[in-house]
Amino acid sequence: MMADETTLADLARAVGAARTIAVLTGSGLSAASGVPTFRDAQTGLWAHYRPEELANPEAFERDPTTVWQWYRARRQTLAEIVANDGHRALADLANELPDVRLITQNVDGLHQQAGHSNVIEFHGNIRVNQCHNEGREVEVDDAVDTPPACPHCGGLVRPGVVWFGEAIDPQAIERATQAAQACDVFLSVGTSAEVHPAAGLADLARRNGAHIAEINPDATPLSDRVTWIVRDSAARVLPELRRLSHNQHA
Numbered sequence: 001m002m003a004d005e006t007t008l009a010d011l012a013r014a015v016g017a018a019r020t021i022a023v024l025t026g027s028g029l030s031a032a033s034g035v036p037t038f039r040d041a042q043t044g045l046w047a048h049y050r051p052e053e054l055a056n057p058e059a060f061e062r063d064p065t066t067v068w069q070w071y072r073a074r075r076q077t078l079a080e081i082v083a084n085d086g087h088r089a090l091a092d093l094a095n096e097l098p099d100v101r102l103i104t105q106n107v108d109g110l111h112q113q114a115g116h117s118n119v120i121e122f123h124g125n126i127r128v129n130q131c132h133n134e135g136r137e138v139e140v141d142d143a144v145d146t147p148p149a150c151p152h153c154g155g156l157v158r159p160g161v162v163w164f165g166e167a168i169d170p171q172a173i174e175r176a177t178q179a180a181q182a183c184d185v186f187l188s189v190g191t192s193a194e195v196h197p198a199a200g201l202a203d204l205a206r207r208n209g210a211h212i213a214e215i216n217p218d219a220t221p222l223s224d225r226v227t228w229i230v231r232d233s234a235a236r237v238l239p240e241l242r243r244l245s246h247n248q249h250a
């Protein structure tokens with residue numbers, strides 16, 4: 001199914017004319033690169049764990065080695081995965097347009113790999129290491145079977161993701177809130193718009209006068225409140241959107 005061309009052309013005009021654009025991306029964008037979803041990652045010897053059992057601070061404190069090795073396996077999978085045309089189109093748009101603010105719920109770091117700097121990472125980044133005691137980012141050799149020691153305090157090192165039961169970085173919330181309030185156009189890309197607080201950003205943008213576009217193959221709870229709906233894969237739609245908005249400037 002290709003997007004309705006009139007809808008996409010109309011959206012491209014709005015994107016090209018916007019002073020500020022906010023973009024929220026979710027797992028649908030990375031799925032096109034082959035990043036397994038949380039649930040699909042449970043293969044092989046991890047198949048008998050539910051992800052919620054591993055991705056929480058109590059599990060790490062009880063059995064740090066198991067949790068560390070699960071993330072090590074996921075990092076190894078990610079090492080073979082590359083950003084797709086959708087990630088690249090967003091990075092290009094950010095370079096070409098005056099003010100694009102990107103918020104992602106993904107932890108895979110593929111926006112940065114596509115050349116996007118200054119990403120607001122709502123759920124952290126699986127490629128980063130942090131001290132479980134201090135919360136600060138640390139540089140360690142992570143190609144090891146047990147959690148390394150923090151070079152500053154000796155505490156256990158863990159992946160820099162936000163686990164179940166943990167708070168999202170207040171700075172990320174602050175920046176995302178500002179982006180939603182400032183934007184003229186808000187793009188909801190490859191996300192089911194169900195997980196809060198990220199899910200509330202589009203409505204915040206709408207209350208502040210922005211128009212919302214949903215780029216997602218399936219309907220979501222947001223669908224009845226958006227100006228543009230493009231029911232297709234973000235990896236296909238975003239390059240086309242970028243091309244159309246670019247031509248308009250040329």
Ligand SMILES: [Zn+2]
Binds near residue numbers: 134150154155
């Ligand atoms: Zn430490």
